[in-house]
Amino acid sequence: MSILVYTENWAGKFKKLTYEIVSFAAAIAKEMGSSVTALSIGHVADDELKTLGKYGANKVLNVKDDRFESLDNKALADAVTKAAEKEGSNVIIFAHNNEGKAIAPRVSVKLNAGMVSGVTGLPVSVDPFVVRKKVFTGKAFANIQIKTDIRVITFAQNSFEVVENPTEAAIEVFDPQIGDEEFNTVIKDTHLITGKVLLTDAEIVVSGGRGMKGPENWGGLEELGDLLGAGMACSRPVSDEGWRPKEEHVGQTGKIIAPNVYMAFGISGAIQHLGGVSSSKYIVAINKDPEAPIFEAADYGIIGDAFKVIPQLIEAVKEMKANK
Amino acid sequence: MKILVLISNVPDTTTKIRFTGDNKAFDATGVQWIINPWDELALTRAMELKEAGGVEKITVANVGTKITEPTLRKALAVGADDAIRIDAEPLDAYFVATQLAQVAKDYDLILAGIEASDYNGAGVGGMLAEILGINSVSAVSGIDLENGELKIHRDIDGGSQLLSIPTPLIAIVQKGIAIDPRIPAMRGIMMARKKPLNVVPPVDAEARTEFLSYELPAPKAACKMVDEDNAKELIRLLREEAKVL
Ligand SMILES: Cc1cc2nc3c(=O)[nH]c(=O)nc-3n(C[C@H](O)[C@H](O)[C@H](O)COP(=O)(O)OP(=O)(O)OC[C@H]3O[C@@H](n4cnc5c(N)ncnc54)[C@H](O)[C@@H]3O)c2cc1C
Numbered sequence: 001m002s003i004l005v006y007t008e009n010w011a012g013k014f015k016k017l018t019y020e021i022v023s024f025a026a027a028i029a030k031e032m033g034s035s036v037t038a039l040s041i042g043h044v045a046d047d048e049l050k051t052l053g054k055y056g057a058n059k060v061l062n063v064k065d066d067r068f069e070s071l072d073n074k075a076l077a078d079a080v081t082k083a084a085e086k087e088g089s090n091v092i093i094f095a096h097n098n099e100g101k102a103i104a105p106r107v108s109v110k111l112n113a114g115m116v117s118g119v120t121g122l123p124v125s126v127d128p129f130v131v132r133k134k135v136f137t138g139k140a141f142a143n144i145q146i147k148t149d150i151r152v153i154t155f156a157q158n159s160f161e162v163v164e165n166p167t168e169a170a171i172e173v174f175d176p177q178i179g180d181e182e183f184n185t186v187i188k189d190t191h192l193i194t195g196k197v198l199l200t201d202a203e204i205v206v207s208g209g210r211g212m213k214g215p216e217n218w219g220g221l222e223e224l225g226d227l228l229g230a231g232m233a234c235s236r237p238v239s240d241e242g243w244r245p246k247e248e249h250v251g252q253t254g255k256i257i258a259p260n261v262y263m264a265f266g267i268s269g270a271i272q273h274l275g276g277v278s279s280s281k282y283i284v285a286i287n288k289d290p291e292a293p294i295f296e297a298a299d300y301g302i303i304g305d306a307f308k309v310i311p312q313l314i315e316a317v318k319e320m321k322a323n324k
Numbered sequence: 325m326k327i328l329v330l331i332s333n334v335p336d337t338t339t340k341i342r343f344t345g346d347n348k349a350f351d352a353t354g355v356q357w358i359i360n361p362w363d364e365l366a367l368t369r370a371m372e373l374k375e376a377g378g379v380e381k382i383t384v385a386n387v388g389t390k391i392t393e394p395t396l397r398k399a400l401a402v403g404a405d406d407a408i409r410i411d412a413e414p415l416d417a418y419f420v421a422t423q424l425a426q427v428a429k430d431y432d433l434i435l436a437g438i439e440a441s442d443y444n445g446a447g448v449g450g451m452l453a454e455i456l457g458i459n460s461v462s463a464v465s466g467i468d469l470e471n472g473e474l475k476i477h478r479d480i481d482g483g484s485q486l487l488s489i490p491t492p493l494i495a496i497v498q499k500g501i502a503i504d505p506r507i508p509a510m511r512g513i514m515m516a517r518k519k520p521l522n523v524v525p526p527v528d529a530e531a532r533t534e535f536l537s538y539e540l541p542a543p544k545a546a547c548k549m550v551d552e553d554n555a556k557e558l559i560r561l562l563r564e565e566a567k568v569l
Contacts, residue, residue, distance in 0.1 A: 010481055070487075071480070073450070074459045096446075098479060101438065102462030102496070105417070105450025114532030115417065117439075117446045130536060135443050139341040141539045142443070148532050154446070184459055185489050188475075192483035200481065204568070228569070246500075247483070253499045260568040282566050284558065285547070295547045300561055304552025312555035320559060320569065 002037045002059075003029050004089035006080055007052065008099055009044050015201045017095050017157050019055050024122070024160040025093055026056025026167075031126050032091070037061060038169070039083045041068050041076070046171060053169030055162065061087075061174040071099070072185040077106035079176040084111060086174075089150070091129075096154035097200060104154050113150035120159035137252070138278050158258035158281055193247050202231030205259040205280075207250065209235040209273075211266020211287065211306060215243035220310035221265060227317045233257065233277075235267050251276035265306040269294025286310075325472070325491070327374075328431040329367045330424065330448065331384045331399055332360035332414075332440040333392035343538045350442075350538070357395050361505070362437025364402075368502040369467055370435060371403045378469045381405045383431070387414045387423045393521065400516035401508030407521040415531035417447030422529040424448070425455045432491040433474065438462070438498040449496040458492045465500030 003025045007018040018038075025036045038057040040049060042064075049060045061083050068076060080103060084092050092107060094100030096118045108115035116131050120141070124130040128145050131153060135142045146153075199205065206225040208218060225232050232248055239249035250257055252275035262280035266287060267273060274297050277283065285298035286306050295301050302309055335341075336356040344351050359367070370382045384399040385408040386392050396407040410423045428434055436449030453460035465484060466477030476487040476495060508516070550558045563569040 071478075072459070073453070073461060077450075077454065098463040098481070101446045102450065102460070105421075105447040106454040106460070108418070108447070108532075109421075109451050109454035115447055115451075116533055118444055133444070135538070136335075136339075136341045137337070137441050137444060139540075140343070141541065143536045143538075145534045145536055146532065147534060185461065185487055187485050188488055189486040190480075190483065191485070196482070198482050249499075261562060261566070282562070282568055284562070297544070298547045299545070299566070300550065300558060301547045302550050302552055302555055302558060304555075308552060309555040313559060316556035316559035317569075319556075320563060 002035045002087045002089050003032070003091045003093065004080070004084050004087055005036060005038045005057070006092070006094045006100065006103070007038050007040045008095060009040070009042055010198055010201065012044055013048060014044070014051065016203065017097070017201055020157065020160055020162050021093055021095060021155050022052050022055040022057050023162045023165065024155060026165045027122055027160070028091060028126065029056070031123070034090075035059070037083075037087045037089065039063065039080060041065070041079065049171050050169055053167045054164055056165035056167055057169045058167055060169050060171045062171055063174050063176060065175070067178075067180075067183050070183060070185045070187050071102070072183045073102045073106060075178050075182040076103050077110060078178050078182055080107050081110040082176040083174060092150070092152045094152070094154045096156045100154045104152050108152040111150045111152070112148060113152045114146035114148040115152040116144050116146060117154040118156045119153045120156045122160070137275055156258070156279065158260070158279055193245065197229060197231040199231035199233060199248065200255060200257055202257070203260045204228045204230035205233050205257060205262050206230045206265070207233035207235070207263060207267060208238060208244070208265045209267030210237050212238070217307070218244070220314065224310060224314050224317065227314065227321065231259070235273050264294055264298075265310070267294055268292050269297055325379050325432045325469070326430065327370045327379055327382045328428055328434045329363065329370050329382060329384045329399070329404065330434065330436045331363045331367070331386045331396065332437065332442070333357050333386060333388050333395040334360045334440050334442045337361065337441055341540070347537050347539065357391065359395055359399055360437050360440045362439065362497060364505040365502040366435035366437055366497045367399055367402055367404065368506045369497070371506060372502065373467065373469050374403070376469065378472060383408060385410070385424060385427055387412055387420045389413060396521055397516050398508060400519045400521070401512040402506045403512060406519055408524055409521060410524045410526055412526035416533045417445045418451055419529050419531045421448050421451035421455055423526050424452050426527055427524060428452060428456060432493075434492070434494040436494060436496050438496055449494050453494040456492070458494065459489055460494040460496060461487060461489055462496040464495045464497045467495060467501065
């Protein structure tokens with residue numbers, strides 16, 4: 001028996017979210033007296049595959065098959081199902097993101113498994129199998145029992161402390177033998193915003209709102225972002241106005257992110273905005289209005305003018321880096 | 325082309341969430357019900373495609389008890405041609421997908437929202453596709469119809485893609501699919517009263533998950549304030565106290 005983790009990589013490097021899930025799976029495996037198998041689909045070098053061992057993967061199934069690059073949902077679900085069957089997995093874990101949400105429901109049907117998505121933290125109990133998740137878009141939590149013998153879950157980013165469980169991960173090449181007729185998604189065109197930190201996987205996010213007044217004022221935020229290796233985000237009016245690319249829009253109608261720190265400059269903190277960032281570990285707000293609702297969600301705040309604060313933060317980060 | 329839009333009936337997103345005394349069930353007293361926002365955008369896009377030509381019919385379907393009928397009437401008022409209500413309490417995503425499978429077979433394109441705003445399940449679309457044995461594409465941010473062929477835009481890590489996938493297909497849609505939801509006009513509301521709303525009995529199916537209890541989140545600690553003229557202190561706190569830099 002094993003716990004199967006669906007891993008994701010970005011240009012050949014595992015996402016930090018993948019390490020979080022492997023480490024989460026290792027903790028569940030300990031409780032259930034089971035082991036962790038990670039499934040990697042794509043071009044990931046052996047050295048990189050080995051790094052999964054550091055977080056507790058006992059085995060890595062490596063699928064090298066270019067046809068999966070089309071992210072065909074049906075074919076991917078078939079491949080994961082075959083891996084789960086081969087490993088006799090009774091818990092299959094995906095990330096609660098675009099890829100996980102696309103594949104997990106299909107896999108659950110194929111394996112006659114119950115599924116819960118967006119699980120936050122370790123199971124409340126493993127027998128019966130009860131997990132916790134946010135419902136009503138973060139306004140409440142629910143405890144849900146999965147009644148089947150096989151369970152599929154998608155894991156909400158940043159809801160488990162990454163811990164190392166150094167193990168030697170055995171790497172095994174795996175061919176799920178999916179016929180060509182299973183693939184019918186054809187990519188006609190791909191548009192990538194290159195050279196930047198991947199917003200949905202960034203540990204630090206620097207974000208600006210309408211309080212930044214105009215696109216010409218983003219220089220300071222970008223400098224701060226670069227120094228911190230942060231992803232860049234913005235509120236909806238900012239992308240609607242075309243001040244920033246729409247890929248940076250976070251919130252209920254934009255991207256949902258969960259970095260370690262979300263730094264909001266000149267953002268009022270409307271409920272729809274918070275819907276996309278409230279799972280961040282820490283929220284930092286810089287706003288000149290002490291009544292701005294963002295301060296109710298924030299852990300650290302500065303009531304003040306963003307244009308006065310940003311240069312001081314840049315200087316402080318430079319000093320911090322110089323002293324490291 | 326025939327389009328089926330899956331409709332979830334959810335509490336208005338501004339609803340104050342309450343549970344029954346023992347925290348075992350959602351307290352629906354006084355709740356305003358709406359079309360799930362993603363489903364509303366999916367329906368809006370379906371209408372736009374129909375108006376551009378090439379779509380014969382748009383059907384909306386929901387698994388729910390009689391209380392969901394005003395929501396389905398609203399979808400008809402927005403412009404759907406007919407509605408199907410499968411008469412059952414929606415127990416979980418698998419149960420709902422199994423029910424929908426019996427009415428979803430004759431459509432070329434099925435649209436599902438990425439999640440419902442109540443239980444945030446993100447499961448029904450993909451499960452239905454697997455039950456029907458057809459392909460699905462998730463994170464869909466745009467759909468165009470050119471000479472009878474679907475052009476699907478999907479969000480991927482760090483960008484987006486244009487895809488071609490044969491029908492029948494389930495597209496699971498998210499932001500970008502339509503800009504603003506359509507508000508029914510007076511004429512639409514009048515016409516909706518006469519459009520067919522077919523009630524279908526449920527098939528035998530079991531839920532695979534069970535909601536045991538609910539909790540409201542613990543109140544958050546107060547925000548720690550740093551002085552505007554001493555902003556460097558913020559970086560120190562993030563490094564030494566929060567340990568995130
Ligand atoms: C259905 C729906 C969905 C929505 N989805 C989203 C979404 O996904 N994401 C999203 O962001 N919004 C969304 N919105 C919009 C949301 O309601 C807010 O209007 C929006 O988030 C406000 O953006 P903002 O904070 O940048 O601007 P504002 O609300 O205008 O806030 C600007 C803030 O900047 C402060 N400020 C001004 N000057 C300075 C200065 N020099 N220094 C410091 N602070 C300053 C002000 O005090 C103010 O608090 C949605 C709305 C609806 C109705």
